[in-house]
Amino acid sequence: MDSSTPQNYLAVIKVVGIGGGGVNAVNRMIEEGLRGVEFIAINTDAQALLMSDADVKLDVGRELTRGLGAGANPDVGRQAAEDHHEEIEEVLKGADMVFVTAGEGGGTGTGGAPVVARIARSLGALTIGVVTRPFTFEGRRRSNQAENGIETLRDEVDTLIVIPNDRLLSISDRNVSMLDAFKSADQVLLSGVQGITDLITTPGLINLDFADVKSVMQGAGSALMGIGSAQGEDRAVKAAELAIASPLLEASIDGAHGVLLSIQGGSDLGLFEINEAARLVQEVAHPEANIIFGAVIDDALGDQARVTVIAAGFDSVSPETNANNTNAAAQQAATTRAAFGSGAAQPAGVGRSPQRGGAPAFAQPSAQQKWSQPAANDDVPDDAGFDVDLPAEAETGAPAGAARKDALDFPDFLK
Incomplete structure (x- = not known):
């Protein structure tokens, strides 16, 4: 041979x-x-x-x-x-x-x-x-x-x-x-x-291999999965919005250090709508997240676009990151005590760590937070488990449409 x-x-x-x-x-x-x-x-x-x-x-x-x-x-x-x-x-x-x-x-x-x-x-x-x-x-x-x-x-x-x-x-x-x-x-x-x-x-428009998936999922700990599908105009973006605000998510994917993003659609699935859907997920994940993205063409879906988001890496926060956060919190507390005195009331928000940067607030939730379940007859709102205003998040920045559609500013992982 x-x-x-x-x-x-x-x-x-x-x-x-x-x-x-x-x-x-x-x-x-x-x-x-x-x-x-x-x-x-x-x-x-x-x-x-x-x-x-x-x-x-x-x-x-x-x-x-x-x-x-x-x-x-x-x-x-x-x-x-x-x-x-x-x-x-x-x-x-x-x-x-x-x-x-x-x-x-x-x-x-x-x-x-x-x-x-x-x-x-x-x-x-x-x-x-x-x-x-x-x-x-x-x-x-x-x-x-x-x-x-x-x-x-x-x-x-x-x-x-x-x-x-x-x-x-x-x-x-x-x-x-x-x-x-x-x-x-x-x-x-x-x-x-x-x-x-x-x-x-599955051979795809944007192919992934086993090593790509392994890089996100090996030793990742807890993961969240959201599924969305939509038809018509902006179907991929709408499907992505549904996936990251899915009722199946028990918590927000905000702060995930690893994300698998799968977009499936017919052969007419457009590059711009794929880009916008991927951008939406990228904006929600941790700024340093490892995002593995794949697009699969399946004509059996017709006009439908299907998005699956699997977010992981909430548990994998390095000791150095935790130490840095602890030191920063201690310095902030010391500054606050100096400014207000040990017995003075602090203004709302003082001493709170930011949601992003270093370890996300969701990185180490309690077991009760991670696995809380609603009563069977509770009404779950459309944005259940998702604490970001999706439209505002997606539209932040330039006026609607202009810069994005002309410039096609791709996320780094699509370049």
Whole structure:
């Protein structure tokens, strides 16, 4: 064989659905024709596993549960996965990227997902968790188990995307059936995985490779995902606005140090609208953010533009940055005390660190802030979880239209 001949090395991507929710999500991805990945279904429920069309099916806990499921007990799910450690390791070997998807709150997915993620990471794969938090109507016990499972999984993955099912209620019809509600959750899990894999596996107008994605997601910690789609004039910009103000976001993406931006549209998708959509996301992220951008042409979308934004890097603030912020805060406090006296009242805003510069205010939120969930019947406003006035942000600067449209001032990462 001629050593000078270029070889076609493709990233090996495996999607693991574990537990009932995870396997259902994998089935939905297969139905929707997600390309370029290998599907693996893992469950303690042998009957449910038989109904999956996954490439690989692994029945864990055969001795422990006799194929009858984990009974919503995460300890049983964890033990079942650990008992079949070698089998799981065998099916994950060779993967460059592994997605672990599950519905948190049950037994097999909640307990087994961290075990699968730990094995995948030990094999050197970029490991991404994409899980759902249960609906409020599923009960407090399931909710508590989900919180514990999420925290455990966070320690075992490079990046964790948590999708709060309750937020789906705000974008669903009031007459939606329970079956359709759970299908919507599966669809969002699909979007999270597809938004990343399509950037790597689908030839695009602006191509990305595995190393690009890895640069954002390796060791990134918590991540947020927003999805938007729009039609007609300025469709890409409108889709980007919807994505970064998505009800699925549990907090603002303001201050993200890493952003994956995927824009999909028909062959008539314009350069200017791509530029404006990318600029909108760039303005919201941290000024020094690593923004990985890809544009994929899919004529099946017709007049529709679809934008997926995955923001990460909120947890990865360097010790030096924290030290600098601490010193600055101490100096500011000392100056304030000197000016007002130790007992004097301070004017509003004194002593507050700016939202941008150094570590963002969102960089190290409490667990309660990151995973707070609204009541199922709360009305979620259109800009839920987003504390920036989008129109004002997008229009700041020159008079409307003029300079932007003539100059096409591209962001640095598009030059």
